[in-house]
Amino acid sequence: MPKFLHIADIHLGFDRYDTPERTKDFFRALQTVLERYAIEEGVDFVAIAGDLFEHRNIKPATLNQAQVCLQALKDANIPVLAIEGNHDNRPYGTRTSWLKYLSEWNLLKLLEPNEGGEVENRLLPWNDATRAGGYIDLPCGVRVVGSSWYGATAPRAIELLANAIEALPPGPDYTVLLFHHGLEGQIARYAGALRYSELLPLQAAGVDYLALGHIHKNYTAEGWVFNPGSLEANNVEESRFKRGAYLVDLSPQGIDAQLKTDYFQRPVVRVELVAKGQESLDELTQLAIDRAIAAAAQYEDDPAPILELKITGQVGFDRLDLDTRRLQESIQSASQALVVLIKYEVEDVAYQTPLNEGQNxxxxxxxxxxxxxxxxxxxxxxxxxxxxxxxxxxxxxxxxxxxxxxxxxxxxxxxxxxxxxxxxxxxxxxx
CATH class of the missing domain: 1.10.246 (Serum Albumin; Chain A, Domain 1)
Structure with missing residues (x-):
């Protein structure tokens, strides 16, 4: 019975919040996921559905992180099949990318359709000599098909892919397609998402498991469409999304896809302090520090958290008197949080003293x-x-x-x- 690990949106080289430790978090997440759910589970292959890297142009340390993880899989005789996402796809007019480099060094197999070919040549079998191909038939009984990053042209690309899959010679019992695009209705303010009906030609063409990437939130659709979400949260807002890696068993009884979340993830804690308008500047500052320290203390046995403090309500002093940079530094020093973010969204109180009945x-x-x-x-x-x-x-x-x-x-x-x-x-x- 075939077993594989489906991951996406790893974003090695993530460089926001200006701290090297946060960049290493994305490496730690990938490394622990592969150790626990690929190597220890003895999967037949690992599928990466796009965005292995945060940027198209990466630093040497980021490349080294990818090589360390992929070499561990190679040493365990676990093949890695990957496609490019919108973050790491090759710029228009260029012939190579860092994923292509890793593929040429036999650390993964980058599956790419021949976009300009006729239907019968659009998906060519993987060739180990040329390190190129659009699909591969694995000994475990799974055919894995690759795709590209299509952006707004995804609906048309799906039709072409479906025709190309139907034109392939008979193969293994199961077909897995790697596709980097989002399904509508999963997150707000996402333009260009696919409708579920637009995926149906792929199912009709014989795709048993559609391995998605791109949206950093876990979701499934109709028992054959699976999106694990990003391994690590890219920002504080994303921390509320469920995410992980799919450990998948394929059998005649159906698909058993279990979302695994027990691996390294940096804790994120969000705190809101509502000012009542009666506090002095010093009192509100101390309240903020105390509230943040108490919230961070919940994670003393875990890695230092990312902490967001949101101050709302009304203040009885000039709102600009509160030095948010100094408050941020004080909280970071006192709480030992890795990153402290301050959202200061208050209004000045027009009249802070209540009027007494009977005043003239x-x-x-x-x-x-x-x-x-x-x-x-x-x-x-x-x-x-x-x-x-x-x-x-x-x-x-x-x-x-x-x-x-x-x-x-x-x-x-x-x-x-x-x-x-x-x-x-x-x-x-x-x-």
């Missing part, structure tokens, strides 16, 4: 002035004094006091230098 007009006015001044970083320390001054200024203006005297009062209130004077009179302006 003067008291209400004083309260409002104090709140407005307390929200300003330059005036908050003198808010009560300045609020009284504003009330006095308003009363004098309503009483018709001369503008020169009013500006003199403002100058006194704000301790402005003597250079600040009243506005010029009309006579002075006329020169």
């Amino acid at each position: 007009r003067v008291e209400i006015e004083q309260t409002i002035f104090e709140d407005m001044l307390a929200a300003h970083r330059d005036y908050k320390r003198r808010a009560p004094e300045l609020a009284r001054g504003l009330s006095d200024l308003k009363d004098r203006q309503l009483a018709g006091v001369d503008e020169t005297e009013l500006y003199s009062l403002v100058e006194t209130l704000l301790d402005l230098p003597s250079a600040v004077t009243a506005p010029p009179t009309q006579a002075a302006a006329d020169g």
